[in-house]
Amino acid sequence: MEPQSYARMPRVKIRELRDDYARFELRDTDASIANALRRVMIAEVPTIAIDLVEIEVNSSVLNDEFIAHRLGLIPLTSDRAMSMRFSRDCDACDGDGQCEFCSVEFHLMAVCRNDETQDVTSSDLISSDHTVVPVDFSDATIDASSDGISGNKKGGITIVKLRKGQEVKLRAIARKGIGKDHAKWSPAATVTFMYEPEIHINEDLMESLTLEEKKEWVESSPTPVFDIDPVTQQVMVVDAEAYTYDDEVIKKAEAMGKPGLVEINAKQDSFIFTVETTGAIKASQLLLNAIEILKQKLDAVRTSLDTVEADDQFGELGAHMRGG
Amino acid sequence: MIPSLPKLVLPGPPEILTVLLDGCIVGGIPSSEVEKVVAHIRRLKVSSPAVIPDDLEVGYVPLSMGGAYPGLYLSTSPSRFVRPVRNISLPSDGSENIELIGPFEQVFMEIKCPDGGDGGRKSSFPATHEEIHPTVMLSVVANLTPWSDHNQSPRNMYQCQMAKQTMAFSSQAIQHRADQKLYHLQTPQSPIVRTGSYSKYDMEDAMILNKSSVERGMFHGQIYQTETIDLTEMGGKSRKSGLTPRMFRRSNVNKFGSALDADGLPHVGQLIRPDEPYCSIYNSERNSVQTLRKKGTEPVYVDYVAVDVKNKKDLQKVNIRFRQPRNPIIGDKFSSRHGQKGVCSQLWPDIDMPFSGTTGMRPDLIINPHAFPSRMTIAMLLESVAAKGGSLHGEFVDATPFRGSVKKNNEESESKSGSLVDDLGDMLRKKGFNYHGLEVLYSGVYGTELTCEIFIGPVYYQRLRHMVSDKYQVRSTGTTDQLTKQPIKGRKRGGGVRFGEMERDSLLAHGAAYLLHDRLHTCSDYHIADVCSICGSLLTTVFIQQQKRPVRQIGGLPPGRAPKKVTCHACQTSKGMEAVAMPYVFRYLATELAAMNIKLTLKLSNQAGA
Numbered sequence: 030m031e032p033q034s035y036a037r038m039p040r041v042k043i044r045e046l047r048d049d050y051a052r053f054e055l056r057d058t059d060a061s062i063a064n065a066l067r068r069v070m071i072a073e074v075p076t077i078a079i080d081l082v083e084i085e086v087n088s089s090v091l092n093d094e095f096i097a098h099r100l101g102l103i104p105l106t107s108d109r110a111m112s113m114r115f116s117r118d119c120d121a122c123d124g125d126g127q128c129e130f131c132s133v134e135f136h137l138m139a140v141c142r143n144d145e146t147q148d149v150t151s152s153d154l155i156s157s158d159h160t161v162v163p164v165d166f167s168d169a170t171i172d173a174s175s176d177g178i179s180g181n182k183k184g185g186i187t188i189v190k191l192r193k194g195q196e197v198k199l200r201a202i203a204r205k206g207i208g209k210d211h212a213k214w215s216p217a218a219t220v221t222f223m224y225e226p227e228i229h230i231n232e233d234l235m236e237s238l239t240l241e242e243k244k245e246w247v248e249s250s251p252t253p254v255f256d257i258d259p260v261t262q263q264v265m266v267v268d269a270e271a272y273t274y275d276d277e278v279i280k281k282a283e284a285m286g287k288p289g290l291v292e293i294n295a296k297q298d299s300f301i302f303t304v305e306t307t308g309a310i311k312a313s314q315l316l317l318n319a320i321e322i323l324k325q326k327l328d329a330v331r332t333s334l335d336t337v338e339a340d341d342q343f344g345e346l347g348a349h350m351r352g353g
Numbered sequence: 354m355i356p357s358l359p360k361l362v363l364p365g366p367p368e369i370l371t372v373l374l375d376g377c378i379v380g381g382i383p384s385s386e387v388e389k390v391v392a393h394i395r396r397l398k399v400s401s402p403a404v405i406p407d408d409l410e411v412g413y414v415p416l417s418m419g420g421a422y423p424g425l426y427l428s429t430s431p432s433r434f435v436r437p438v439r440n441i442s443l444p445s446d447g448s449e450n451i452e453l454i455g456p457f458e459q460v461f462m463e464i465k466c467p468d469g470g471d472g473g474r475k476s477s478f479p480a481t482h483e484e485i486h487p488t489v490m491l492s493v494v495a496n497l498t499p500w501s502d503h504n505q506s507p508r509n510m511y512q513c514q515m516a517k518q519t520m521a522f523s524s525q526a527i528q529h530r531a532d533q534k535l536y537h538l539q540t541p542q543s544p545i546v547r548t549g550s551y552s553k554y555d556m557e558d559a560m561i562l563n564k565s566s567v568e569r570g571m572f573h574g575q576i577y578q579t580e581t582i583d584l585t586e587m588g589g590k591s592r593k594s595g596l597t598p599r600m601f602r603r604s605n606v607n608k609f610g611s612a613l614d615a616d617g618l619p620h621v622g623q624l625i626r627p628d629e630p631y632c633s634i635y636n637s638e639r640n641s642v643q644t645l646r647k648k649g650t651e652p653v654y655v656d657y658v659a660v661d662v663k664n665k666k667d668l669q670k671v672n673i674r675f676r677q678p679r680n681p682i683i684g685d686k687f688s689s690r691h692g693q694k695g696v697c698s699q700l701w702p703d704i705d706m707p708f709s710g711t712t713g714m715r716p717d718l719i720i721n722p723h724a725f726p727s728r729m730t731i732a733m734l735l736e737s738v739a740a741k742g743g744s745l746h747g748e749f750v751d752a753t754p755f756r757g758s759v760k761k762n763n764e765e766s767e768s769k770s771g772s773l774v775d776d777l778g779d780m781l782r783k784k785g786f787n788y789h790g791l792e793v794l795y796s797g798v799y800g801t802e803l804t805c806e807i808f809i810g811p812v813y814y815q816r817l818r819h820m821v822s823d824k825y826q827v828r829s830t831g832t833t834d835q836l837t838k839q840p841i842k843g844r845k846r847g848g849g850v851r852f853g854e855m856e857r858d859s860l861l862a863h864g865a866a867y868l869l870h871d872r873l874h875t876c877s878d879y880h881i882a883d884v885c886s887i888c889g890s891l892l893t894t895v896f897i898q899q900q901k902r903p904v905r906q907i908g909g910l911p912p913g914r915a916p917k918k919v920t921c922h923a924c925q926t927s928k929g930m931e932a933v934a935m936p937y938v939f940r941y942l943a944t945e946l947a948a949m950n951i952k953l954t955l956k957l958s959n960q961a962g963a
Binding site for chain 2: 060061063064065067068071072084087090092093094095098102208209211212213215219220221222223224251252253271273274275276277295303305
């Protein structure tokens with residue numbers, strides 16, 4: 030008898046895609062996969078971030094550790110990160126972490142010679158590798174001079190502000206790392222998913238309400254999920270995904286003495302993801318890298334000796350994990 | 354006898370009251386007139402073109418039985434305490450009539466609380482002044498608690514104590530200061546707080562911090578410490594400055610030569626570990642070099658070295674400021690502004706934290722809901738809801754206590770529903786959030802919906818200066834007390850942790866006799882004493898040195914120890930000598946008793962129960 034395959038074929042449908050933002054649907058899989066994907070995106074997709082700082086001169090108001098910490102948090106363009114080596118298992122430099130295969134060197138030299146306060150920003154960092162540079166957030170569509178809020182015209186992230194005569198001079202080494210080790214290596218600003226809601230309105234019960242009651246019930250949802258058709262005066266679902274599982278409408282229906290007015294269930298196999306990146310890698314790339322890493326992790330489980338040994342325990346599942 | 358002088362009767366109370374200006378008598382006023390005069394002076398004080406100083410203190414002490422000596426005491430001197438109150442005895446023609454009053458006059462004045470009532474005053478003593486706001490009855494620290502009128506009062510008291518222990522951005526000029534010890538918070542901020550038991554790591558006022566938030570800089574801080582080295586004060590006798598044989602210089606033959614600079618002082622930015630030298634002093638008289646070593650258990654950075662160049666010739670005094678990074682670790686103490694302190698029990702990874710499906714937010718900090726029912730700090734919940742609404746709308750929320758008590762002047766804000774919670778709930782509702790600040794969260798570990806709604810919102814948290822790195826204490830062996838041979842106390846000296854009576858009781862209750870014996874005896878002042886079983890004395894034993902006799906060597910074994918011969922000095926024999934294990938303090942007790950002419954005898958027996 031052919032062993033039954035448990036494999037499902039998850040589908041991804043992209044709804045919105047920008048450089049640093051993605052919204053997509055993930056269907057035909059369950060919460061474990063969805064959450065694994067979320068966790069990998071936040072904590073295990075590698076990026077490059079400054080990890081080692083040698084300070085030569087620092088007469089600024091911030092102390093050395095503070096500046097080093099701020100440098101570490103600057104997102105660097107990390108498209109190369111997947112192919113780069115971790116400095117701990119780099120053969121070229123014996124884990125020294127200062128060779129071209131596993132590190133990128135930055136220099137920062139800033140002296141303030143004017144009476145005005147000078148901002149030292151991430152754009153003042155000089156990289157030894159043109160593919161790894163601080164992320165440029167300056168939006169070409171917005172005129173920098175008209176933007177009064179950001180203040181600095183150069184764009185970039187302020188590292189420290191200098192007064193006349195103050196100086197910062199340092200060498201920084203950026204390395205590949207993952208968000209699990211330190212939050213500075215996390216490529217994701219936010220990764221979240223929600224279960225797709227399934228909303229069934231009990232039409233018969235709904236018709237027993239007056240228009241006033243219907244309005245009151247529709248208003249009870251803090252988010253615009255329901256609305257009343259101006260023509261037929263029927264309650265309809267306008268935006269099911271706006272529902273936050275707050276149960277407000279259900280409580281309201283019960284308070285009105287009409288339990289079962291609406292039935293809302295979370296679909297257990299479809300998820301709506303929202304991904305926002307720090308700019309280190311593109312949102313689309315983040316998803317692809319995350320899937321790649323998830324695969325690698327599963328491969329590690331599949332090929333590990335423990336798995337073979339644990340075959341007796343897992344039985345069918347073990348065979349499944351090894352591609353049976 | 355007829356006096357040579359005509360009778361001079363000073364006019365005095367009760368007819369005439371003396372008037373003093375800054376402590377000097379300037380005249381007198383009939384007591385029937387004085388009230389009018391006082392009222393007039395007060396009117397002049399608040400009048401817009403100031404004729405008299407507006408901080409003039411009009412201390413009118415009225416006639417009374419057994420009270421303070423009556424009179425009118427006027428003070429104009431500078432630097433007196435004053436505070437503003439509203440003068441309501443004057444006709445309010447648009448102006449607020451704010452009068453500055455001092456502590457002396459205020460006890461004789463009638464000042465009412467602006468809550469619309471009369472404070473129980475009789476109509477014969479109408480209030481002439483009114484406080485600006487009901488909160489002036491609170492101190493500055495007490496005023497920092499939002500909506501403290503919604504809290505149980507002891508919690509507000511706790512908060513007032515705790516506010517003084519917070520770390521803060523205390524000075525803009527830290528670079529130029531030389532404080533003995535200064536706690537500094539790098540980035541003061543307010544985290545998002547969740548209540549709800551997510552793991553068991555938030556039991557009993559413990560709290561979980563988000564590891565990623567900490568890594569991004571939350572609650573980072575430093576301790577600045579300054580060491581002052583004054584060569585003129587060193588070496589006991591104070592010589593005239595400039596004549597000391599000591600100077601700051603590095604030793605030429607020092608293995609730590611590279612760590613310090615040639616002038617014997619550390620480099621700025623240098624890391625100094627415990628017991629490493631941070632300063633080296635050369636004594637030209639003795640031709641010796643002395644190094645000062647860093648005490649403590651944690652490495653520090655040299656933040657600043659300031660030299661005192663009062664005498665230009667040679668340098669005698671330096672201030673070295675050290676900086677100790679103190680980022681949050683397990684065991685550090687935090688508190689909200691409602692007397693809700695707690696200790697960080699875990700730095701939890703971001704991915705394991707629960708998250709909101711709509712916004713994707715993860716909490717920075719998790720506390721246990723059991724912190725609320727018994728303590729009744731409702732204001733903390735209000736703060737959370739208000740801060741959530743405020744941050745959604747991008748505005749600050751006024752959390753002044755006793756706002757409801759303020760007299761409604763023009764009845765303008767009556768249209769609102771009145772209840773504070775309703776105002777706050779509406780703010781959240783407008784932005785599509787739950788009315789009561791609840792949210793549905795998903796487990797960060799499993800990705801499934803958590804079965805309860807969770808109260809989440811921003812609450813201002815303070816970092817308190819009590820940190821584990823200043824408190825942790827461990828010891829295996831170490832220094833012991835000279836007299837009792839027990840471990841010494843004190844963290845600084847590497848002493849032991851006290852195993853007190855209550856700890857003893859708990860071990861007894863568990864029947865853990867061996868452990869008890871280990872703690873109280875073996876690891877403490879274990880001692881084998883020689884006791885004479887004939888006379889029972891512990892103190893009359895005398896060692897007799899054996900003559901050195903070649904001990905027969907047994908092949909492969911270490912040379913056997915020559916048995917020590919012990920005799921009892923009183924009995925003049927070594928027959929009854931027995932070795933008995935006992936705490937050393939027992940021997941000490943025996944000697945102390947002997948000093949008081951009390952003999953302590955031991956009866957030795959082999960039977961256990963004898």
